[in-house]
Amino acid sequence: MTIFMAIVIILIIAAICDLLIARLSGKRLLGYMASFLITLIGLPLVLASVISPVDIYAIVVALGIALMWWFIYLNLAQAVESSLRIRMLREIDAEGGSVDIDKLKLIYNDDRLIRIRLKRLEDGGAVRLKDGRHHLNSGKLEKAAHFFTALKRLLLNRRSQFDV
Amino acid sequence: MYQNVFFLLILSIVTGLCLHVFSSRRRHGKGIYQMAILLLNGSLFTMTCLFLLTGIDLTFEHLVIAVVFIESFVAVYCLILIGVVHDSPTLAIVKALMAAGPKGLSDQELDSFIKAHPFVGARLEALQTTGDVVVREGVISLTTRSQWIVRILSVYTRLLRIDRERG
Known part of the structure; x- marks a missing residue:
């Protein structure tokens, strides 16, 4: 006790x-x-x-x-x-609880999602843009990626959620 | 003394995790969370029986502590599993950059990467599967449960003065 x-x-x-x-x-x-x-x-x-x-x-x-x-x-x-899921829920809530799926996809689409995150990584110095190509510049993120990939391979025997 | 509880927990967790890795690989991740709950609790139960049968002293208080510890561990393990099962967009970008090596990733290659990683569709599908949203005639709506979740989250974000980010 x-x-x-x-x-x-x-x-x-x-x-x-x-x-x-x-x-x-x-x-x-x-x-x-x-x-x-x-x-x-x-x-x-x-x-x-x-x-x-x-x-x-x-x-x-x-x-x-x-x-x-x-x-x-x-x-x-x-x-x-x-969390992306929480953000989408809050977006739908801000629209009054319902929203046209095409309108939601204007804000939440894969192209925008990836480019926003890439921009954040570049702003934080974890990614460098050199001669029009993106380069990784963070040992910490590399270790985190290795850790989660190792766990994914150990538990699911695959490298990505989108592996066929 | 808590020495016996300590070793009971170590043995239960190691056994439960080994069994979970084995089961996840065999079942290709099907029911991965349910199996984690079942196997870790099952391991604790089995180890407790073995300890008691061999005469190792465990009091009621020790057992309560062991159950609380294992349930906490199951919660932490399931949170880690979410990160393992669902790719994080940021880590997926990092992995793509790692795979590109010293030559880096061009905008064209980035476009191919985006096409191969439908994060938004996967998350929307997950929200539908868990019953947090419903899609009817092209309109996506919150359910009663997710309305409550959003309300609770709003209290938290207002408390911390966090602005809602989009995208």
Whole structure:
């Protein structure tokens, strides 16, 4: 019971800090980092002070649960802000709950979708445009692509959702 | 002491994940989320029985913690699976640029890439499959469930003062 209480309290504090930082500074990354550090450092400190004698395995298990819930929170927050499906739902809502599918496809079509994302990558320096050709310029994104491709090959034995 | 819970969880997760990889490959990803839930919970149940049968001490509190841990893990694993099953447009661009190598990607090659990756159609199809939108006579509409989802999201975005981005 003590463990659950500690997890819930720390997660609530972390989420409130994230929301406050986001609202006051507008910097999402700072909010995510602060909430992660509060969970990572705060929970072991709280548990070490309330569990007697200190049980390292209890702290590790509790920290595992708390970090998993932080990850779930991060994913939900990210989905609200950047998921294509959520954006389409909000677009339909802004049109009064129904919209002509051709009108929706004027805003959400593959050409526009890819070019907006490519522009964002270029603005962020992850892609360079040289002599009319686009070049990848980000080791981090390359690693992320390798990671998800490896998982896709391991679980689905294919490289892309659109592989025939 | 939580040492037994710790090892129970390690064994359950490793076994559940191995079984899930095996089942996903054999079933070509069919029912991938349902199998994750089933196999990870099944592994925890089996390992708990084995621990109890061999006389390893597990209290009721330990079991509650183990169940909460596994359910949290299942949720995290399913979130990762969404990223594995559905290609992210940004990562697909990155993969196309990686495949192009040092010569890079021309606009013409980019057009071919766009034609081969119908992201919007796939997402609209997924929204229809999950019952979040209905398409009737060329008009796409939200359902009662998705109206509620959008309302909740609006509260969150207003709280954070996030402007709605398009495209």
